[in-house]
Each structure stands twice: as structure tokens, then as C-alpha cells.
């Protein structure tokens with residue numbers, strides 16, 4: 001991918017939309033992907049730092065030099081991984097948070113949430129220091145985890161603390177990049193590392209006052225939810241005048257200390273960022289659809305937000321529920337599983353049929369295409385010859401075995417795509433009078449309409465077949481469930497009879513030993529058991 005491309009568009013009214021071109025590109029990635037996202041306040045050099053991670057001299061994410069926020073939505077750049085052969089590095093540049101002109105904190109939260117869930121490493125960028133203000137900005141993390149927690153809690157009761165274990169499985173490694181850092185890394189007279197600087201910033205306040213809680217919340221989130229954290233500080237990259245044109249500067253015109261810091265930062269990110277995985281530890285890429293990945297990240301958020309739901313729909317077509325990692329808490333019912341499996345099988349069936357039909361048509365139409373290119377039909381009588389050749393091709397296509405359920409639809413599409421060529425040939429055919437041309441054009445239209453009607457009949461038949469299949473599957477499901485319930489009932493009865501026999505033996509024993517009270521207690525238990533066994537069962541009714 002030569003240049004970055006917009007992955008999620010953010011319209012001025014705050015609507016997020018997925019760019020279908022970017023999605024198609026992601027779907028074509030067959031290698032495992034390592035995803036690095038950057039987020040943080042607007043106008044703090046995020047795009048510039050990400051360009052350094054791309055390891056390219058020129059080009060990349062667009063920078064702005066004015067006070068106005070520049071990057072909008074989420075931009076993506078797929079590159080061969082500089083350190084891992086056979087891996088793709090996906091860089092995600094996000095819209096700056098806290099833009100006063102935009103003033104939409106909710107929209108900011110969604111952008112941040114997506115950056116967190118989509119990435120294997122999240123770089124959080126801030127200017128100057130790690131201070132309370134910078135920590136406060138991280139309320140986005142708190143909000144994100146809160147929202148997912150609220151939703152999850154509604155679906156199944158989880159204990160507090162279990163969430164952090166879940167999140168750690170999905171959250172990326174966290175890297176804090178502090179830009180234009182001018183302070184000494186020293187604490188209480190002792191030199192400290194950058195990581196110790198971050199650790200100090202993440203220290204909790206003792207006590208349970210409201211103030212302490214507010215102070216501790218973002219810190220606790222980072223500590224509990226992100227599996228790893230690291231800090232890098234960077235000095236100002238160049239003199240004040242050059243800051244607005246950093247991109248144009250040669251490497252040796254940048255501050256040497258900054259260059260060194262960037263080198264260390266890049267090395268860390270390249271070497272430690274893991275390939276992005278979906279639940280079960282399956283790596284993305286290698287045939288796992290990019291949309292599955294996106295959907296997996298969007299899934300937990302989508303239902304909380306109307307636009308998210310729409311995007312969910314467009315992304316989720318034909319995909320299984322396993323794409324929703326944080327919803328795994330709510331197990332699917334057997335019927336849901338069955339439906340999802342059937343939908344997946346139908347989709348695969350359609351794809352396979354469509355591929356086979358397209359391949360057959362490509363092969364059968366090859367000669368015809370060549371003749372069109374050579375201009376063989378651009379002669380008097382050419383139109384009739386073209387139609388005859390097309391008819392012959394369609395006849396041969398009808399004889400191709402194993403085309404499957406998409407045969408008519410694919411043929412229709414194919415013939416439709418050839419209509420323009422046929423019309424052009426018709427118009428140039430010198431042997432026809434204007435009247436004849438009109439008649440031919442009319443005939444071609446009628447033929448197309450007839451094909452359309454035929455297709456619509458076939459589609460209807462297909463839908464009916466699908467409904468029948470669904471009904472059959474439902475009946476089968478009911479049958480299996482009824483059989484299972486019968487089996488369970490038999491099993492329970494056998495267990496109860498066994499228990500009754502044991503109690504009877506025990507009663508005889510205690511009576512022999514003279515424990516009348518104990519025998520009476522056992523008698524009561526046995527009566528209860530018999531009542532339980534005689535209670536009528538609602539066999540089969542449950543699934544109706």
C-alpha cells in the first residue's frame with residue numbers, strides 16, 4: 001500500500017462510517033497483521049511519529065501545521081513489517097482528541113475505543129509531561145471499559161474483577177509517548193528510567209474519598225486492563241521555526257537526541273508488538289477476513305450506539321457470532337448456533353457456486369472477447385454473428401456440471417455486463433437499416449426482460465427452498481430436543497429409583513439397629529422422592 005487510506009470516516013455531524021475500499025483491502029491481506037494505533041490530544045505530533053514507525057523516508061500520514069485539527073476519523077497504512085518477515089504492519093492514525101472546534105467528547109470516545117480494540121499496541125501521545133491533566137484525558141479508557149462492563153453486566157452477571165481478566169485478553173500493549181519533554185528524569189534525587197517515570201505517574205492515592213477515587217480510576221484502568229505498559233520521552237525534534245515543516249527536514253537536520261529516542265521507540269514497537277489475534281488466539285490475516293477483525297472490535301461497542309449498530313450490520317453480513325469477542329460471555333443458544341452455522345454454510349455455498357460459474361463463463365467467453373477486441377464483429381452482419389456466438393456460449397454454459405445455486409444469477413450479471421458491447425456492435429453494423437436496428441434493439445431488450453423474469457422465478461424458488469430448509473431444520477431441532485428431554489427424563493428416573501432402593505436398604509438397616517426416628521426421617525425422604533417421580537412431566541412442550 002503506497003499511501004495511507006481512510007478506514008473510518010468521521011463526518012462533521014459525528015457519524016462514523018467504514019470506508020468499503022479500505023475494508024476490501026484489509027480482506028485481501030493474507031498475512032498475520034501487527035496493528036499499531038496512535039491516539040491522544042489533537043495537534044501533538046501523532047501523525048508525524050506514526051510516519052516514523054512506517055520506516056519510510058517520505059510520504060505517509062498527512063500532517064497539518066496550523067492550529068486546526070488535521071487527521072479526521074481513522075486512517076490506515078498497511079506495510080510489510082520491517083522486522084517480521086511474512087507479517088503486515090498496519091498503522092492506524094486517529095483523529096486528535098479534545099478538539100475545541102469539534103467539542104464532541106462522545107465522538108472522541110468512540111474513536112479512542114476503536115483505536116484500543118483494533119490495535120496490538122496503542123501509543124498514547126501527550127505533550128510535555130505525564131501530569132494530572134494528561135491522566136484526566138485518559139478518562140476515555142475509563143469510559144470505554146465502563147461501557148463494555150455495563151453492557152456485559154446486563155447480559156450475564158459477572159463478578160467485579162473478572163472484567164479485568166477479560167479485557168487483558170483483548171486490550172493492546174500500552175505505550176505512552178511524551179513529546180517535547182524538557183525535564184530531568186530524576187525522582188527524590190535519584191535518576192529514574194522512563195518506565196519508572198510512568199509507574200510513578202500511575203501510583204494510586206490511598207483512601208476512598210471521592211477525590212481519591214477520581215484520581216485513581218484512570219490509573220487503575222491502565223494498570224488492570226492493559227497487559228503491558230512502557231514509556232518513551234522525546235525532546236523537541238527541531239528548533240521552533242522548523243517545527244511547522246518537520247516533514248521537509250533531512251534526517252541530519254533533526255535534533256540528534258530526538259533521532260536516538262525515535263530509533264529506540266521504533267525498535268521497541270516493531271520488536272514487541274504482537275500479531276493481532278481474535279478470541280481463541282487465532283491470528284488475523286491468513287484468510288481471516290479484515291472485516292472479522294473490525295467486526296470483532298466493533299461488536300462490543302455497536303449495540304451501545306445507533307450508528308454503530310448500522311455499521312455492525314453492514315460489516316456483519318455472513319459472519320459468525322465468534323466475531324464478537326467481548327460478547328462471548330453470553331453463550332449462544334443451540335438454535336442460534338444452528339442458525340449461524342446454516343447461514344455460514346449457505347454463504348460458503350453461494351461463494352463457491354459463484355466462483356465456479358464465473359470461472360466457467362470466463363473460459364467460455366474468452367474466444368468471443370478476443371473477437372470483440374480484434375473487431376471481428378465490426379463488419380456488416382457482425383451483430384447477428386455476435387448474438388449467435390453468445391447463444392452458443394450460453395448453451396455450452398448450461399451444460400457445465402456442478403454450477404450450483406448461483407448459476408442463473410451469475411449468467412444474468414455476465415450478460416448484462418456485455419450489453420454495452422452488443423449495443424455498440426449493433427450501431428456499427430452497416431448491413432442493417434435503421435428500422436432493423438430498432439427491431440434488434442427491441443428484441444435484445446425483450447430477451448433481457450425475459451431473462452430477468454426467469455431469474456426472478458428462480459430466486460423465488462430459491463427463497464421457498466430456503467424457507468423449507470429452515471422449517472425442516474427447525475423440525476429436526478425440535479425432534480432432537482424432544483429426544484434429549486426424553487433421555488434426560490429416563491436418566492433422572494433411573495437415578496431416582498436407584499436412590500429410592502438405597503434409602504430403602506438404609507431404612508431396613510436403621511430399623512434393625514433400633515433407630516426409629518431415623519427410619520421415619522428416611523420414610524419422609526422416600527415419600528418426597530416418590531412424589532417427585534410421579535409428578536407429570538411436560539415432555540416436549542417446552543420447545544413448541
Ligand SMILES: Nc1nc2c(ncn2[C@@H]2O[C@H](COP(=O)(O)OP(=O)(O)OP(=O)(O)O)[C@@H](O)[C@H]2O)c(=O)[nH]1
Pocket residue numbers: 041042043044045046047048049062063064065066068069070071072094095096097179180234235236237243244245246247
Ligand atoms: N513541537 C512539536 N511539534 C511537532 C512534533 N512532531 C510533529 N510536530 C509538528 O506539529 C504539527 C502537527 O503535527 P501532526 O503530526 O499533524 O499532529 P497530530 O497530532 O497528528 O494532529 P491532529 O491530526 O490534528 O490531531 C506539525 O506541524 C508537525 O511538524 C513534536 O515532537 N514536537
Ligand SMILES: [Mg+2]
Pocket residue numbers: 046047048062063070071093094096
Ligand atoms: Mg494527525
